[in-house]
Amino acid sequence: MRSRACRARACNCWFPRTNQALLRHNSSWAEKVSNPQSQIQTYISKSRDPYVNLSIEHFLFQKTPPGSKILFLYTNRPCIVIGRNQNPWLEVNLGLLQPHDTHNASPSEPPALGTVDLVRRRSGGGTVFHDEGNVNWSVICDFADFTRDKHAEMVVRCLRSLGIERARVNERHDIVLDQGIDKQQVEGSDTHSTAYTSTNAASRPLKVSGSAYKLSRNRALHHGTALLQSPNLQIIPHYLHSPAKSYITAKGVESVSSPVSNIGLDNASFEDAVHAGFISTYGSGMERREVVDDDLLGIAEIRKGFDELKSLDWTFTQTPQFVFSSQPMGTMDFDLSANGKFSMNIRHGIIQDCEWTFSDKKTSAKELITLLSEQLAHRKLHEIGDWAASLKAEDLDPKLSELLAFLNRTLPQPA
Amino acid sequence: MAARICLARTSRSVSSIPTSFSRFAVKRVNVGAQLRSARAFSISAVVQEKKYTKDHEWVELGSDNKTVTLGISKYAAEALGDVIYVELPETGLEVNFDDAVGAVESVKSASDINTPFSGKVIESNGALEEKPGLLNQDPEGEAWIAKLEVENAGEEIGKLMDAEAYKAFTEESS
Structure with missing residues (x-):
């Protein structure tokens, strides 16, 4: 660890550290994290970089000793975070990630967030949006001590301590705010129902926190969002x-x-309450909360995790196999008789093969199909920018032009 | 899903219950068929007993003494809940001890499958791509994850827990 930490990068330290001091700090931090004596550890990050925060979190997940209980709180700049086994082309409007993207498919209402990072995390579950009004809470413990609800229940108790009495854990292990109008009598300690739990479809609960998990080598990580005051x-x-x-x-x-x-709370109140809730659950006498920051990138393993998360290969080529078809189930947006049915099979983010079939079986289509197959096969989908420019055709057949325009609309190049 | 697994296990041990007996019998015939077909290809066909790792994987050494089949234990499959996606390793992939050779998604959880041996992936179970739920139905049989070619496999596998030791391990840690 020590020798590899020489890749240390001096960045936003809270007080000036020399490279040597930073190196010493990082290596002693890494040692402390993995020390079998460090059974209760709590951290809060000053970094707003999602790649840094997720990499620190992963390091804690991998390195903290058996039996230990860890709390890590962090807030990210605006970003979309997809689950480990999700498809970014399916989940995200990729053309919006860069503010001045020419392929922006909905120019009528341009969102005003500037650059939004797209991040594939290491845990399962679905896609969430993070910004500065969202605090992420993360608890790591042994798999034997883990249930999917346990720490969502802990956070619900924290929210209730702050006066959010409509908060409860739902059947998807997420935290919702009940929207019932009439107040019922309930057991106050039940974290799965509130006085406002309603069966009325018109008062559907609103989700304020989504859960996801990572399990490996007898350790379990549960992290969740907490939408406190997002302006977006x-x-x-x-x-x-x-x-x-x-x-x-x-x-x-x-x-x-x-x-x-x-939820309508400021970040600091929520962070303090969750920290207090964690301490009262696992370890009084361990009240100190340690601040961490970007300078932990000086630790080689955190840097490695950060580089991996940032790479386009991780984000895109980890996508489970999928088929893109212009006519998935009789959809008529793209007219079959005039333009044929186009489909591509994509595995590891790479186009394996494509097909283009016409109902009228004209011979001219054959050349187009050959052209497409030859030039698109084995290409990484996320590297294709302008679909027309990506084909080396002397002059484009009108059918082909129409198909390429359709692909530009539906599969714009991600940032 | 967990309930179904419990039922299946009960039906195998309590064979006197008439309704479950037929399922028990079918299971036995299948095992017999596998043994026979293995013998046809090898003169020294002794199917080795399953061994287990602390990370809840099982491994089984083939009769060629170098092919190891790897999967996740029944205990792990029950704990994971309904499996909706299995990521399989590519054939030809060289793996080192403790590397992830696959991953499973269930109920918002991503779980790594780590290999207890270094070696080369020679086959992965494509059936799991189409039917990830197999992993809940038959984790220690049909839903194997990958086959690896491992040097000194016999020696390596000897270091792992047998079924009895693994059972004691899971009872102790839960």
Whole structure:
């Protein structure tokens, strides 16, 4: 660890450290994290970089000693975080990730968030949006001590201690705010129902925190979002609505979308309450909360995890196999008789083969199909920018031009 | 899903219950068929007993003494809940001890499958791509994850727990 830490990079330290001091700090930090004596550890990150925070979290998951209980709190700049086994083309409107993207498919209402990072995390579950009004809480413990609800229940108790009495854990292990109008009598300690739990469909609970898990080598990580005061609730749906969605049949995990709400707390109050809740659950006498930051990238393993998460290969080629078809189930957006049926099989983010069939079986189509197959096969889908420019054709057949325009609309190049 | 697994296990041990007896019998015939077909290809066909790792994987050494079949234990499959996706390793992949050779997604959880041996992936179970739920139905049989070619496999596998030791291990840690 020590020798490899020489790749240390001096960045936003909270107080100036020399490279040598930073190296010493990082290596003693890494040693302390994995020390069998460090049974209760709590951290809060000053970094707003999702790749840094997820890499610190993963390091804690891998290195903390058996039996230990860890709390890690962090907030990210605006980003979309997809689950380990999800499909970014299906989950995300990739054309919106860069503010000035020329392939932006919905120019009528340009969201105003600037650059939004797309991150594939290491845990399972569905896609979530993070910004500065969202605090992520993460608890790591032994698999034997783990249940999917346990730490969501802990966070619900924290929220109730702050006066959020409508908060409860739902059947998907998420935290929702009940919207019932009439107050019922309930057991106050039940974290799965509130006085406002209602069976009325019109008062559907609003999701405020989504859970996801990572399990490995007898350790379990449960992390969740907590939507406290996001100013972006209105525009989030634009980012999470893919123009390709109706044309994709995918293996892997598809998100379940839920109506969301802010809890209406400031970040610091929530962070303090969750820290206090964690300490009262696992270890009084261990009240000190350690601040961590970008300078932990000086630790080689954290840097390695960060580089991996940031790579486009991780984000895109880890996608489970899927088929993109212009006519998935009789959809008529793309006229079959005039333009044929186009489909591609994509595995590891790479186009394996494509097909283009016409109902009228004209011979001219044969050349087009050969052209497409030859030039698209084995290419990484995320590297294709302008579909027309990516084909080396002297002059484009009108049918082909129409198909390429369709592909530009539905599969714009990600940032 | 967990309930179904419990039922199946009960039906195998309590064979006097008439309704479950037929399932028990079918199971036995299948095992017999596998043994016979293995013998046809090898003169020294002794199917080795399953061994288990602390990470809840099982491994089984083939009759050629170098092919190891790897999967996740029944205990792990029950704990994971409904499996909706299995990521399989590519054939030809060289793996080192403790590397992830696959991953499973169930109820918002991503779980790694780590290999207890270094070696080369020679086959992965494509059936799991189409039917990830097999992993809940038959984790220690039909739903194997991958076959690896491992040097000194016999020696390596000897270091792992047998079924009895593994059972004691799971009871102790839960």
